[in-house]
Structure formats: C-alpha cells, structure tokens
Amino acid sequence: MLNENFLRLSQNYLFSDIARRVREYKEENPSARIISLGIGDVTQPLPQASIDAMHRAVDEMASADTFRGYGPEQGYAFLRQAIVDNDFTARGIDLDIDEVFISDGAKSDCGNIGDIFSTDVTVYVTDPVYPVYVDSNVMSGRSGEKLPDGTWSHIRLLPVTAENGFVPQLSDLNTADGELEGALIYLCYPNNPTGTVISRDELKKWVDYALEHSCVIFYDAAYEAYIRHDDVPHSIYEIPGAKRCAIEFHSFSKTAGFTGVRCGYTIVPKALTVTASDGTEVHLRDLWNRRQCTKFNGTSYITQRAAEAIYTPEGKAQVRRTVDYYMQNATFLRENLQCLGYTVFGGEDAPYVWLQTPLREGSTTERISSWEFFDHLLRDLNIVATPGVGFGPSGEGYIRLTAFGRREDYEEAIRRFEMIK
C-alpha cells in the first residue's frame, strides 16, 4: 500500500552529519566561537515596501468590503503582470500573463513539475546538484535501478567541475538507445551549490539540443537577482527557441528574503508542446494549469501583495541594497581567500563561493577530501562550511561557503584563515 519509492530514497545525511559534528565539537570545546559559513538561509529582513504592502493587505482582510477569499490558482493578475513587465518585457522577452504561475516557492514547483511527465523518461541533472531534483524523481518512480555506486540508472549525472568550467557538456550525455529523445534536463544557473554561471553561448547549445531531441529543460533561476555580468542570461527565454523547450522556475526567497514568507513563480510558455502517444500536440501549459487547479489553491493574497511591492521603485532599490550586501560578503570572501592562495570559484554572480580543497601535503595532484577539510575548518578555525561531496560525487574536493551571513562574521573568518597561513 506504500509508495515504496520513498523507501528507495538515499538518506541525505549531509546536514544532519554537519550538525552532529558541530554539536560534538561544541561539547568538547564549550568556549569555541563558531562561525557558520554553511548557512543556506538569508539573514536580512524583508524590503520595507513588502512590509508596508503586507500591512495594507492585512487591513483589507479585516473588512468585509475588501476581504479576499480564494484567489485564482494561477495567482493574481496584479502580480503576474508586474512579473511580466519587470522580469521579462524589460529584458526584451515577450510573455503573456497566462504563462506565469504564482507558487509558494520554487522548491514546490521544481518538485511537483514531474506530475505532468511520464515516469518512463531519462532525467539529466548536473553533479553536484540541488538535491530536490533527484529526490523528487525518485519519489515519483522515475529513477530506475539503484547502481552499485549509489546513483540511479535513469537519473544521469552531468559532471560540473573546474575542468569544464562548471558547465555541463553535451558530450557527457549518454546517446545510447535513443534515450535522449524526450529526456528531462535540469539546469540551475546561477548555480547552487557552486555559485558559477552559464554564458548565453553555452546555454544556447543546450536549448538547440533540447529542440532537436524533443527534450524539456527545467531551468531554475532562483539566484537570477545576483547576476552582475552582462553576458550571463537572467532567463533561459533570452535564448531563441527556448519557449518551445523550457520551463523556468523563479523564487523571491533569495532575492527578497521570502524564505519564510513563501512566494515564487513558474513560467510554462504556450509555445511549449509535447507529442502525446496518439500523435496529438499537447500544451504543457494546459497540463500544468490543470495540475495546479486540482492540487493547489494559490499563494496567500497578503504574500502576493508583498511580492508585487518588490517591483515598485522603492522595492527595487531595497532589494538591490540587500543583494549588494550579500554580494559584498561574497566578494570579500572570494578575494581574501584568493590572496591567501586558495582556488575559489563562483561568488561573482551568485551568493556562493566554491572552494577547492588544498593539495595533500607532499602531493602535487591529490586534494584533501571535502570532509577532511570540513573537519580541519571546524577544529582549527571554528568555521562551519558545507562539504561539496554532499551535493554529488563531483563535489568531492570542494566545500561551499555562503554569503548570506553578517559582514563581521566574514571579517572574523578571514582573520582566522590568515592565522593558519
């Protein structure tokens, strides 16, 4: 009677392992001042514009004349229009508000999107990867057999490492058995965990490939607001043809501090169709709309007003200030670690720095493992990081540092790194 796919999930010990090691260290060293650079949540408050909008919305709820009950499952037009105008039209992308679905965050939609696809397809994810993409496919029975190395036969890993510039390569696709036809491909840029980006030219290769092989790309743009460089695309729809092959996920969590408020949106273009087994062309937008109307009753009115306020002139300025604050942390971290001789990636268009662990003493090729370096940072510097290997086998030899903390913690962290130099 169980969905036994849940029993097949790999235990994700990463964050509980980290917590246990930190707890044990603290018990042995009660006076240690531990700095967490592993934190995956934002720390700065909501933009004032959103706070004001929420107060007004609460007052509307208090009066029968302005009270709102169930809203549209797809989201209110005021927010969908603000999204189209600011995130797309302003970048030269033509979208209709019917292509925008407001959600309670990108994690839900990244996890739920599989509802409208067959379980009999091959899935491609990058390695390292945001674990939601893998686990949600295991739960829905799309993973195939578990292989001896702990990976899955139908979830294929595309390594992203320093060697390929953290961009998945078409040559790493398994072209055997025509399994690529109709595959589902997850891309996340700017990337969590590596903090790296993809250029328009590299992304175009994936769009062209997906069009040629009837694949669908799931493009997670949760960190889009952190992009600083002009050659980095903010949306996959900047690439010609992407509306015919891609679904895009956005979140207000990392952009505007909505991790606790909960709001995001998903774009399913009307031009995106897939051929059904009887030969008819099916619009994925219509299936997703049906799915949402059946299983989702919308994001709260108060929350959607808060999200709308992000797009006012004051809201935009406040969001920019917060994003700048985190990015100054990232720059400070990246530049100082580089000065100290570490090899670091990311942190230029994303709030994550991906640090390559040092070479093992006496070796010119072998690096300290992610967990060994984690233990070294914890014990010798009292700094908590996230071992890269926890995000996938190709994360071995890296650790992730986040920029979501407070400035003074980064200054203190660098002083400690300097001490062991």
Ligand SMILES: *Cc1c(COP(=O)(O)O)cnc(C)c1O
């Ligand atoms: C944080 C994050 C999200 C967004 O999650 P929400 O549910 O919107 O809070 C989505 N994708 C990635 C890769 C993330 O790191």
